Amino acid sequence: MTTSTVTPRTDASSRNAAPRGADAGRRTGKRRRAATRGWLALFLAPAVALVSLVLFLPFIATVYRSFFSDNGLSRTWVGLQNYMTLMDDPNFDRSLLNTAIWTVGTLLLPVLLGLLIAVGTNNVGWGRVARFAVILPYALSGATTAILWNFMLATDGAINDMFGTFGLDTLQQEWLLEWPMNTIVMIIATTWQATGAAMILFLVGLQSIPSETIEAGRLDGATGLRMLVSVILPQLRPITVVVVGMSLVASLKTFDIVWLLTKGGPGTESETLALTMYRETFTLSRYGYGAAVAVILTIIVLTASWIYLRRQLRTTT
Amino acid sequence: MLRRLHGSLLIAVAAIWLVPSYLVVVNSFTAPDDYSGPSWWFESFEFLSNLQVAFETAAIGQAMWNSFLYSAGAGALAVLIAAMASFAVVIMPVKHPALWFWAIYAGTLLPLQVFLSPLFNGYAASSLYDTQYGMLLIYTTIAIPFAFFVIRNYMTTAPKEMMEAAQLDGAGWIMMFLRIHLPLARGALIAAFLFQFLATWNDLLFGITLSTSPNVRPLMAALGELNGQYAGLGPPVILAAGIVASLPTVILFLSFQRFFVGALRLAP
Numbered sequence: 001m002t003t004s005t006v007t008p009r010t011d012a013s014s015r016n017a018a019p020r021g022a023d024a025g026r027r028t029g030k031r032r033r034a035a036t037r038g039w040l041a042l043f044l045a046p047a048v049a050l051v052s053l054v055l056f057l058p059f060i061a062t063v064y065r066s067f068f069s070d071n072g073l074s075r076t077w078v079g080l081q082n083y084m085t086l087m088d089d090p091n092f093d094r095s096l097l098n099t100a101i102w103t104v105g106t107l108l109l110p111v112l113l114g115l116l117i118a119v120g121t122n123n124v125g126w127g128r129v130a131r132f133a134v135i136l137p138y139a140l141s142g143a144t145t146a147i148l149w150n151f152m153l154a155t156d157g158a159i160n161d162m163f164g165t166f167g168l169d170t171l172q173q174e175w176l177l178e179w180p181m182n183t184i185v186m187i188i189a190t191t192w193q194a195t196g197a198a199m200i201l202f203l204v205g206l207q208s209i210p211s212e213t214i215e216a217g218r219l220d221g222a223t224g225l226r227m228l229v230s231v232i233l234p235q236l237r238p239i240t241v242v243v244v245g246m247s248l249v250a251s252l253k254t255f256d257i258v259w260l261l262t263k264g265g266p267g268t269e270s271e272t273l274a275l276t277m278y279r280e281t282f283t284l285s286r287y288g289y290g291a292a293v294a295v296i297l298t299i300i301v302l303t304a305s306w307i308y309l310r311r312q313l314r315t316t317t
Numbered sequence: 318m319l320r321r322l323h324g325s326l327l328i329a330v331a332a333i334w335l336v337p338s339y340l341v342v343v344n345s346f347t348a349p350d351d352y353s354g355p356s357w358w359f360e361s362f363e364f365l366s367n368l369q370v371a372f373e374t375a376a377i378g379q380a381m382w383n384s385f386l387y388s389a390g391a392g393a394l395a396v397l398i399a400a401m402a403s404f405a406v407v408i409m410p411v412k413h414p415a416l417w418f419w420a421i422y423a424g425t426l427l428p429l430q431v432f433l434s435p436l437f438n439g440y441a442a443s444s445l446y447d448t449q450y451g452m453l454l455i456y457t458t459i460a461i462p463f464a465f466f467v468i469r470n471y472m473t474t475a476p477k478e479m480m481e482a483a484q485l486d487g488a489g490w491i492m493m494f495l496r497i498h499l500p501l502a503r504g505a506l507i508a509a510f511l512f513q514f515l516a517t518w519n520d521l522l523f524g525i526t527l528s529t530s531p532n533v534r535p536l537m538a539a540l541g542e543l544n545g546q547y548a549g550l551g552p553p554v555i556l557a558a559g560i561v562a563s564l565p566t567v568i569l570f571l572s573f574q575r576f577f578v579g580a581l582r583l584a585p
Contacts, residue, residue: 004560006470011452012329012348026396030360036409036410036490039490039491040405040410040411042493043401043404043405043409043490044400044401044402044405044406044411044417044486046398046422047398047399047401047402047461048417048420049457050454051400051420051421051462052457052458052460053423054432054436054454054455054459055424055427055432055458055459055462056423056424057435058431058433058434058435058436058439059427059431059432060431060554061435062431062432062435062538065434065435115502116367117330119325119329120323120326120330124323124327126324126328126456127327129327129331130327130328130330130331130334131332133331133332133334133335134330134331134334135372136334136335136338136567136571136572137334137338137576139515139563139566139567139569139570139571140519140563140566140567141518141519141521141537141562141563141566142519142537143519143520143521143537143539143540143541144559144562144563145560146544147540147544147555147556147558147559148337148338148341148556148559149337150544150547151340151341151344151355151552151555151556152337152340154547154552156354157355158340161354161355162355171364176556178383190332192337197581200574200577200578200581201578201581212358213336221401223375235514243426246581252428253428253429253571255429255430255432255521255522256521256522256537259521260521260544267405272452273430274428274430277430277433278430281399281433281434281516282437283435284434287434288460290434291434292522293430294430294433294434295429295431297428297431298427298431299426301426301428305426
């Protein structure tokens with residue numbers, strides 16, 4: 001550390017103290033700039049090359065492919081035909097509807113519960129225990145969450161068993177085999193897994209509220225719900241944008257849990273866009289059609305991210 | 318009265334959240350032959366033999382090693398590459414820094430599904446399909462944009478005097494990167510590494526798309542296959558495997574929660 005801070009200083013001072021001929025100075029300056037450009041390329045190249053080759057190139061290939069009818073062996077240009085067909089495809093409509101349900105569900109449940117639990121446990125003795133219980137599943141993968149909830153939701157699983165024990169046989173159901181019940185219970189499973197992340201972020205937000213603000217609210221006679229609505233919530237707005245954006249984008253990309261719990265079934269009833277793309281491409285080998293689904297998913301995700309990024313930029317500046 | 322209600326509400330929340338995990342642990346100890354539906358208390362203590370069945374059926378041990386390799390390797394590589402790019406964009410005199418920023422960061426905004434099919438074809442054509450190098454390549458690349466975002470944000474807060482030292486040439490740049498800026502950004506580097514380690518460990522999509530043999534397949538893909546044999550093997554075996562598969566990330570997450578919060582706040 002010391003050597004590297006000393007070197008540039010002697011370099012700079014010698015240049016200032018004893019200027020060489022203007023010509024020589026210009027030449028070394030030019031060489032220096034060229035060297036810097038070389039180093040710049042070296043530092044940037046790995047990231048830019050990898051992201052371009054492994055991410056952007058496949059992205060462009062997918063967009064291009066969506067204009068073809070392509071079964072893996074032969075391809076013909078069909079223009080916007082794939083997109084037209086999608087609009088009339090009842091499976092695609094269901095997939096869009098499911099994606100919308102997932103989005104609304106995961107915006108409502110984890111965000112709202114995360115907020116409530118954060119507010120309810122902040123500065124409370126027993127809060128730590130509740131927070132630990134809620135945060136624990138966040139470290140689990142989608143696959144492990146699916147395994148756990150498969151055990152809970154299977155027809156001979158823990159939830160039906162529980163209902164049986166309490167004599168509530170009428171409540172027993174085939175949770176994963178009927179739409180829209182399967183989508184709803186999978187959203188609940190995701191809520192169990194994802195609420196912890198929302199809660200942590202809200203806690204960070206809560207702890208950054210200056211205590212004078214709370215004190216001022218208290219002096220104005222605000223307590224309980226009034227305090228929450230008119231003092232605390234407005235202070236949480238910036239972090240709420242982060243939480244909402246995160247949940248929104250995550251819900252649009254939902255794949256793992258549905259793939260392992262229902263495979264999108266029965267039939268294609270519980271498919272989201274991510275699963276429809278996967279089935280069309282890798283199960284049915286309809287590459288062009290699958291690519292069109294991926295492009296539509298991308299447009300939706302980018303629109304959502306844009307709205308959220310723009311709002312986030314506005315709130316932070 | 319209100320306080321007592323509050324307290325019992327908190328206990329109820331904790332209980333509801335812990336019930337699934339509790340049931341999974343209890344039932345993972347039941348011997349498959351003893352299993353006759355979910356149990357609320359330990360029936361037997363056959364966790365290890367359940368685990369052994371899982372390890373033999375779906376090569377879970379090999380898959381865990383693979384996932385460790387991918388998570389640690391891709392995490393470290395991605396953080397190094399992202400740190401170099403951050404250094405170039407923030408510290409070095411680059412033209413159009415915003416353009417370069419988006420050229421790298423935009424990768425994290427696209428849904429993974431849009432890469433899958435061309436990647437699969439490209440991997441098949443270049444014999445990267447179903448190889449450890451291929452998996453390391455995709456996990457490293459997919460981790461770069463977000464790691465870059467975290468580290469770049471951190472480097473922009475570097476003190477101004479550091480920028481003024483940027484008047485040296487030749488090997489000066491690399492020394493400055495290694496001796497000054499990497500150590501300074503240590504917190505961001507650790508946060509990005511942990512975040513990407515967890516993300517790679519938990520990935521299912523690339524695992525099932527770009528690999529198939531047990532020698533290459535990451536853990537979540539192996540777990541998925543095991544879950545497909547739910548009826549044949551019985552729930553205790555699958556649950557035991559699920560517990561062992563999540564232990565590393567749960568431990569990592571709980572020990573470094575602070576770092577995760579930092580990275581989480583920036584997640585897209």
